[in-house]
Amino acid sequence: MFDIPYILDFLAQLAQNNNKEWMDAHRADYQQARQHFKALTGWVIEQLQQSDESLQALRPEDCMFRINRDVRFSADKAPYKIWMSAALAEGGRHAPLSHYYFHLEPNNESLVGGGIYTPTPEQLRKIRQEVDYNAPELKQIVEEPAFKQLYGPIQGEKLQRPPKGYSPEHPNIEFLKLKSFFAMHTYSDAEARAADFPQKLVEGLRVVQPFNEFLNVAVS
Numbered sequence: 780m781f782d783i784p785y786i787l788d789f790l791a792q793l794a795q796n797n798n799k800e801w802m803d804a805h806r807a808d809y810q811q812a813r814q815h816f817k818a819l820t821g822w823v824i825e826q827l828q829q830s831d832e833s834l835q836a837l838r839p840e841d842c843m844f845r846i847n848r849d850v851r852f853s854a855d856k857a858p859y860k861i862w863m864s865a866a867l868a869e870g871g872r873h874a875p876l877s878h879y880y881f882h883l884e885p886n887n888e889s890l891v892g893g894g895i896y897t898p899t900p901e902q903l904r905k906i907r908q909e910v911d912y913n914a915p916e917l918k919q920i921v922e923e924p925a926f927k928q929l930y931g932p933i934q935g936e937k938l939q940r941p942p943k944g945y946s947p948e949h950p951n952i953e954f955l956k957l958k959s960f961f962a963m964h965t966y967s968d969a970e971a972r973a974a975d976f977p978q979k980l981v982e983g984l985r986v987v988q989p990f991n992e993f994l995n996v997a998v999s
Contacts, residue, residue: 841871877994893987894961909997935959
């Protein structure tokens with residue numbers, strides 16, 4: 780099984796010692812934490828497979844991100860992420876689809892969510908087209924009480940002006956201005972360490988399923 784407090788404890792230590800020497804000395808602790816996260820990811824996949832057939836062939840290793848940071852173009856040269864995360868979709872974390880996403884991080888930064896964080900220009904064009912054609916469905920999804928309570932409005936950067944081809948008077952112009960489409964909810968450390976957190980995590984991902992399905996119709 781998995782131990783979320785163990786994962787968070789390891790990540791808290793890593794946050795204070797984010798260097799290769801410390802990681803080399805604590806490699807066994809890292810491997811143990813990663814095994815716990817892999818077990819959690821596998822369990823989450825099994826739960827979501829009950830309602831989302833597209834995940835049937837998914838394996839944890841298809842979804843988990845590496846802990847090493849790409850520091851080539853960053854002023855921050857810390858070599859490791861201080862979180863563990865997974866993105867679930869048919870085809871795994873790199874699939875060109877909307878994903879279920881969850882992320883364990885100390886200092887009250889654990890989160891659950893879904894959507895497309897950095898759509899390609901072609902994906903964004905298709906999503907805007909789907910919004911233009913089918914905005915009532917999207918509105919129904921994001922106005923669902925469970926979605927509103929957990930996630931609030933769709934998140935993402937917005938254009939200052941309407942995208943090319945759309946009038947400023949378009950009834951859904953605020954949706955169309957979005958440059959990314961995602962929903963996200965953050966949990967405190969106390970919540971993430973609680974015994975019921977795994978179930979809360981799954982419930983949050985199930986709430987975002989219709990949003991993912993809307994986006995996947997658009998980009999597929």
